[in-house]
Amino acid sequence: MKFVLASQNKHKLAEMQSILSAHGVEVVLESEIGLHVDVEETGSTFAENAMIKARAVMEASGLPAIADDSGVCVDALNGAPGVYSARYGGPELDDVGRYRLLLENMRGAKTRAAHFTSCIACIFPNGDTIEAEGICPGTIAFAPQGDGGFGYDPVFFLPELRKTYAQLTPEEKAAVSHRGKALAVFDGKLREYLKER
Numbered sequence: 001m002k003f004v005l006a007s008q009n010k011h012k013l014a015e016m017q018s019i020l021s022a023h024g025v026e027v028v029l030e031s032e033i034g035l036h037v038d039v040e041e042t043g044s045t046f047a048e049n050a051m052i053k054a055r056a057v058m059e060a061s062g063l064p065a066i067a068d069d070s071g072v073c074v075d076a077l078n079g080a081p082g083v084y085s086a087r088y089g090g091p092e093l094d095d096v097g098r099y100r101l102l103l104e105n106m107r108g109a110k111t112r113a114a115h116f117t118s119c120i121a122c123i124f125p126n127g128d129t130i131e132a133e134g135i136c137p138g139t140i141a142f143a144p145q146g147d148g149g150f151g152y153d154p155v156f157f158l159p160e161l162r163k164t165y166a167q168l169t170p171e172e173k174a175a176v177s178h179r180g181k182a183l184a185v186f187d188g189k190l191r192e193y194l195k196e197r
Ligand code: IMP
Pocket: 009, 041, 068, 069, 070, 071, 072, 085, 086, 149, 150, 151, 152, 153, 165, 177, 179
């Protein structure tokens, strides 16, 4: 079965492919099937935004589509950057600029508690949907560490492992991450869905 991933993000694709391929699900990027759907993420929750993206790509491609909407929510910043994680600080910032801004905004914070959330939405051409969520608690490091992964990975610290996401191998990250957890839930729901057909 082939799913189109409603994203241009190769890192997300790699993480999703490595987990879902084990179950015979092939995930391709929009660009691989000649598609570039520009969707405005107008939802106020990760779940809403994931479904907005998946629906737009399903409608444009006629294929089952899957989307992940994710971000980091920081307690001391009242949940920011949250659904605005990709746009934090404006369009001129890159990944490094965004995590530097986050560190800057955390100066003097009383707590460094944070969590990553991933909401996965999948929609089939017949309108059926599957949704899944995964959360990974952690803290915001005082300085970046590690060079793996993407986005806020160098500053997202896992106290139990004493490492940031960026210091984990892709397999280690998938075992504990918000996306890994959401994909595990998604995988179970997809199996159930396919069994009933
Ligand atoms: P989205 O593409 O709108 O879901 O944006 C998600 C944003 O959240 C990304 O651009 C990253 O900045 C951040 N993000 C999501 N997942 C991760 C992750 O696994 N590691 C680091 N940053 C992430």
